[in-house]
Amino acid sequence: METPTVLFYVFAAGAVASALGMVLNLRNTVAGAMNLVATMVCLAGIYLLLEAYLVAVIQIMVYGGAIVVLFLFVVMLLNLRGDTFPPGRLRLAKVAAVLLVLAVVGRGLALLTRALPEPGPVPEGFGGYALLGVALYTDYVLLVEMASLLLLAAIVGALVLAKRRID
Amino acid sequence: MVNGATETELLRWIPLLPGLAAAVHGLTLGLLRRPLSRALTVALSCGSVILSFALACIAFWRLVQLPEGSRVLVDNFYTWIGAGVGSQVVSADMSFLVDPLSAVMSLVVTGVGSLIHVYSIGYMDEDHRADKGFQRFFCYLNLFTFAMLVLVLGDNLVLMFLGWEGVGLCSYLLIGFWYSDRWNAYCGSKAFLVNRIGDFGFLVGIFLLFSALVQAGTPAISFGEIERHFDAIASATLSLPGFLGGECRLVNLVGLCFFLGACGKSAQIPLHVWLPDAMAGPTPVSALIHAATMVTAGVYMVCRMSFLYAAAPEASAVVAWTGGLTALLAASIAVVQNDIKKVLAYSTVSQLGYMFLAAGSGAFGVAIFHLATHAFFKALLFLGSGAVILAMDHEQDIEKMGGLWRRIPQTHFVFLMGVLAISGFPLFSGFFSKDAILAAALAAPLPGHQWLYGLGVFTAAITSFYMFRLHFKTFAGECRAPAEVRDHMREPERVVVTPLWVLAFFSVFAGIAGLPQVWGDMIGVENSDSLGNFLAPVLAPGGGHHLEHSTEYLMAAAAIGMGLVGFGLAWLLYVRQPELPERLAAALARPRRLLLRKYWVDEAYDRLFVRPTVWLSEAVLYRGVDAGLIDRIGVEGTARAVRGAATHVLRRAHTGLAQSYVLLMIAGAIAIVGYLVR
Amino acid sequence: MVPLDHVIGLSAILFAIGVLGVATRRNLIVIVMSIELMLNAANLAFVGFNRLWPGSSGAARFDGQVFVLMIIAVAAAEVAVGLGIVISMFRNRDSVNVDDASLLKW
């Protein structure tokens, strides 16, 4: 196998393992968050292999650098050391859900055996910041504006939600 | 877009300047909730309108520089509404057009508008009512100027309609400017509603015309395009339901629809009822909107569509006859009015009737000529009456005036100039324009054109009579005002009087611009009708037969004679023998009552339209449909059904455990995806 | 060459893991993290498909990658609001257990 293919499987295994690590780590939220970071980094590696360079960097910058740090920040702010909850009331339903999801994923993976075509060569500058930036500020400029508006709304919303009321 | 037109970016600023000023006013009033300082308001408003006047002058100058055949300036600002594909593409552009017709109109609008803006500085400042809103007034006034200029300069029907509605709105706002008085607000609503009827007609006309053009395969909405493709639909017919007369020529129908719009805006029978009540607004408003500019929009529109009316003789006949009858009826009502502004209002209706008489007779240029002269002398008369009202401390009843010529001589003099002009005193502007109208009526290719001429001449006599009656009762004789008013009476300040002098100058001399050829021949001037010649390329040629010069001299003599009769009668009744009118009133009680009640038109409308509508709204629509159907069954019924379902069924699904909802959601998603993938 | 159907398969697996996290974990923070994981899975699919149809030279297509950038922006907004909710819930109910957020039930 070529190097990229090997790397892909390495990253894929890492991503799955760390994702499972996040979901199954019942005791330690911080460890879960660190697993999430690992997933993000693995995915960024896969993005690089898929020649989506800007997306890969932004994945690390935003997900790794901002979003998960926020999670950690909140965990630390609330000082959540243990994650022990009283037994829930939906255990049977949850088991059913797990089985259902697994079945569906299995079915979905089975569909993938009719392989996708081999990707062709990419054009010059594909995935680089220059072309992507041009695309963002011409074809997708409305999207960018909408995103900015959304972020503004989120900032305001988060402030209103989280600010301490001063009586 | 007109071929061979000269592009210029100048034109957009003519309407935009007042529009921006209005926007600034509106924003400061609406957002800051604190008026700007008086000086700033004045500078902004008057400055913008005067600048706009200057731009209009520049545009006019450039237009004149162009060779005669291609005197068209356009400014395609941006595409406002685009529609259609391929050969069917059509767009209503935010595009302004200055051709001779709109050049004259824009000069009148901005010129008279500037003077009235300046006049308003003084007039509104002396207004001491509780709800005075100096800046609000100027805001509306600017907005009006903007809308009027859009109407005049718009190069397509849609844009014209935009301005058309805009001026209607401003008219409403300004009539009800002192809205704390319910009567004013009522008058504003009345004007608005009556105008809506006309607007509806206009709109239907636009739709008819457009759909006909689309069916002919040449969709067009701008005037130039419509005119170019007009031949395709000139002979089209439209089948109407039987009770409406079956087959009908499309142009006639469109012409009538447009004329209905013009009736509403220009207060012609049967939609004339709003204009006298519109006098509830401040006097500058009456002068600007309800005398000089907005009410003439109908005339302008008919002239703008002159090619259509030229091809629709039946519609033209209706226009001419409506105009003639309106002229007569309004003049007759004016004879008995005692409110100084009401007299002028009816006089305006009457003069507008003259304009339509001319337009209907095919003499569109003459209509515009009279429009311009009327704008000057009627604005002068209104502003003069405003000065009188100011001097009389807001008294409008001429029964309580009299003898004012000694106390306010300047106002008296300019007012007299206006009276002479409107009465058709020889060599004054009104003389020439009215004479031209009468000549056009006599020469019109219409059934009963002699009768139309007779109507016009008779109306001229009445006009002269009521105008001199107004003048004598206001300025002559003894002062009947209360002592405290009489003693404090003085000439208004300079900012009020100066516009009057300017307008008086034009009232007297504006006739020269459109001196009919017959008088030109007399004094040896070639092509003396410079206005008519200037306008000729854009207006459809009138179809009337030519009149002999001798006939025209005779007609002029007749008109002068009629004017003198009216003057003499007024002099006899109100100066010579002031006790005679009362005796006459007693003797002619019934006709007088008919005139005082304005031929019972308002009452008839009230019975016929207003009350049934109110009843229908109240009993059927409100109690039946709204309260019964929508509220009881629709709103409350739905609520009850939902509540019932929720309490008995849906409550079970509400476990309060977020994850149970998540599970349901996942199940749903799996179901959907499963269905899609299968 | 990266096998694209395995990329899509990985995306599906990660998404499923995220769904499991949302469905089974009761820690609100972990639930939000699992949602992030699901978004990432979608991103992976987008990037993969974009790689499959990269456009031609001079006319490169970035629909998938632009989508990913937008999803990242949305995710940032979502996290900000979501964690704001977590904090306010912790402040009011002294817990991050979703089962405790049940005041509005019948």
Place this chain on the structure above:
Amino acid sequence: MPVEVILKTAFILLVVVGAFAPVITWVERKQSAVMQDRIGANRADVAGITVLGLLHPLADVIKLLTKEDVIPRGANRVLHTLAPVIAAVPAIIAYAIIPYGSTYTFGDHELSLVAADPDWGLLYIFAIGSIATYGTVIAGWASNNNWAHLGSLRASAQMISYEVTLGLSVTGCFMVFETLKLTDMATAQDTTFRIFGFVELLFGLSLPAWLERFPFTVPAWGIFLQPLGFLMFLTCIMAENKRPPFDIPEAESELIAGYFLEYSGMRFGLFFMSEFIEVVVIAGLVATIFLGGWSVPWVSQAAIVGTVEPVYGAGFANGLCLLIHFLTFLAKVVVMIWLQMLLRWSLPRFRYDQVMDLCWKIMLPLSIANIFATGLVMLWIRG
């Protein structure tokens, strides 16, 4: 993998990690001694030879390596072990993309003095920097100590806040140089611009003759093109490094030592080292983006090579050029390190709210204004 890359990597590691960082610890000691009017850092000796105190770093390493490695009770063992690594690795690998020389032609071989030169250049630094946050945050959390906990809370807030402004402050440079690649940036700065050129642009006049006679040219360095950007970038990146005056996560007087309170031995050493490595990285970055990198002011590479080549041949010319460039770059880095030391020992520590206010209320609006102004000027100049 080509040998060249391995050699360059080894060179960087040797210079930066092996030489610079230890020396800087010594420089810091000396600097503090100077600032505090004492002699300082002159005791460590090998057989009586002190070498100006340069042996102190060596002594430090020996001490740190031999100390007991303590993991406190209740700490998360894995994360506690992992944290210093996460902190140190990004600092070291960040240096990979900083060019310490231009591209030189030897025969048919092109030698580019940079270990890695990805298209997305500076974004790499941002990505690395964002990962570095975790080291700090995890360290405080895993220590199971309230002071450490507070320190990492502060650190996380401070670092994500300043990352925003960091990116925005340098955007002006992206716009001016029209690239994200650090090598391209350095090359773009290897030129000059006429200081009064804007007069011609602004008024459409040519310069008066008496002014024209002076060679009023300035190196086209980032610091002259983006003075505000330079100040803000320096501030932000120093705040990212959490050294005084931005050391509120450590804040000896309040939090004892902040997030690495519970670390000892070489684990502490890693935190300690990464801080100094970052100082070098910062110096290198700032020198590259704002001080022209390897470029010699007023003398471009083409000028050097063009002058020497006819006399001594192409190989020698390029070699000489390489040497000059590398030394220039080294000099700039040293200047920037000195500047950081000076600031670190001159300014008192900010309060926490001051740090946040500085970021969100002053730097963020300023950096956005800078971007707008840059854009406007560029539009104006380029029509």
